[in-house]
Amino acid sequence: MAADRPLLVLHDKEEGHLVYDLLLLLDGEEETTTLACFPRPVARFPSQWCLSFAVSGGSIVGAEYDWNDTYFHDTVMKVGGYDFWERHASPWSRRDSEGRLVRWWPMFRSYASRFLGGRHRDRPAMLPLPDGTVVRMDTVLFDGIYTFETLRPLPGGGGWHATPLPNPPVGPLRKNEITFVSAYLALGTRVWISVNDLTAKGTFSLDTKHGRTWRKEGTWLLPFEGRAFYVPKLDSVIGLTAGTRLLCACDVDNLQVVRHVWTDTYPRPWEERIISDGGHPPSEPSKPRDMPSLAYLGKGRICICRPMSTMEPSDYGPIVTYNAASLLVVELKRSSLPPNGNGDLHLARRGKMSYMWPPQGRESPYMGFIQPATC
Template identity: 25%
Template structure:
């Protein structure tokens, strides 16, 4: 039996509701229980931000527990992102071409002269080069990457490729991407939301308007089995998430940013449907909208551009908001990344809400090139 209150069902369609010291300072021990609950492992985990502040590519900045502050005003005084842990050559303005796999961050769209995919290992702080997928350089459709069960899936229509575990040295084994055939009946750019099933092998993927030959808007969810490398149709419904959602064991639900305009700035949660071959889910799983609004308030000191939700473990999340300082003109290259770390719980009335125990951090930088895309979400990984 679930440990949480039952989520109210809204039918097939969601109801529209009404160096590593870049930010370092003296640690505040009062904030450690929130962030530290996620970093009790060895080695400790950090938040890694990928920003476009380098003319030849991107800088990767590491944010640790000492960089967060319990004072909400801490997010108003952004520290300059002047000490990245590493810089990676990659093409602009495609920050969504970065992927995470285990402890590694991959730049999937490197310069044409690169012999392969540049990879930064956050555990060793080392750089290496991995083999290129067939889809390298073919970004006519927005890519989609997901790491599950030791394998990395790259979907850049029409290519669907999987990279298996890296051979352990010393070895003479070749290592390359495997093509998945047949491809799904939709392009990668129409993916609205996705989540990994708790079984550790099944990915649920929702797509919208993927059949232009049909007058009515087609909203469907498919599954991909990372072991069998097979697609399957799950049902005619959409996950209520924008981008990636994460399974939290304590909440026993997927949690992600709300897809719908009426839920802008909020998170939502959704029941986890059974994975194949248990059967298809003909109706959308029950879901619930979070109570708290994390961005987009009229009195905000930040001109909101985009946002990303990152899961830090144990019901702890980080809302990462990208924007422009309100006192700058619209053509400015100035950017601010605001981070809000919070703990999600179900309240006594069953509402999904964040506790008052939160932590804040921010950093500022300038976009280093003219090819700015304000619609791209912040790129961040917890590892």
């Protein structure tokens, strides 16, 4: 089995979801770093629907969730190669509380004639923990129709065992009312989430190993957007700021307050323009859009993946697709101050912007990292 490491997922409209290994490059002259992907995928998930992924224990596990159904895939990477094979359940199957595959009939999910879950930004979160467990949780909480569960690998690589978790105490939602999980992270076996809603706003945590009850941490929200993660080397929680999506850091003992924000981690104006194959800029600049994601590459180095598109995002128009993704590697360090050498956290190096295009010039509904547990 391959070791846990960050990977990049690209949703290709023709081939399904392609998973790529990463290659870190160092430019010695300018002391900058760039990130590239190996030319062939290490795994492929043939589904055309939106999938959520996690890498844990050398395996890539994906969960499909649309307005009809939920089911799981499992792919194991071969060490040192790019071959792949797939094992997946019937598309109309689901695991019960004992981990057995059972038939589960479709459940209609809609709100004001608008389907939920059909876009990647509405897909469930897949949060790996250090013990190999993956927590799967819906990020769209709709009228009581949402689930939280743990996925644990079965001995011998025979699949995954699903166990339901209690729903967080967000309070009763009114009919046709929607609320969202705005941010989440794992500290050891404890999962933290923030729910952003006028009536249910707050942050909750649950110890997946020793507890079965969510604890309300307060009415404040985690100051991130999407997933954040703890980096032991930096002794900080790293994420993207809500709204502006800049790289930021919080202290572990105070997750309410952002201690550092690095504005230099957003693409500069001249970096937003993608050069076409002919060496000429396109008719319109391709700007970073939705769904940025992070990957921790070790030694304080973090890569930010920002899908890029000439299309303006719209809640009611066609699903936005992306013609490229920008990849930016930065290195964070702590200043060496006496007596313990644990000084201020700062941006020590900013790499060159690099780009990835979908195969054969096609546009992609999604490009982003899957990050294994970091502690």
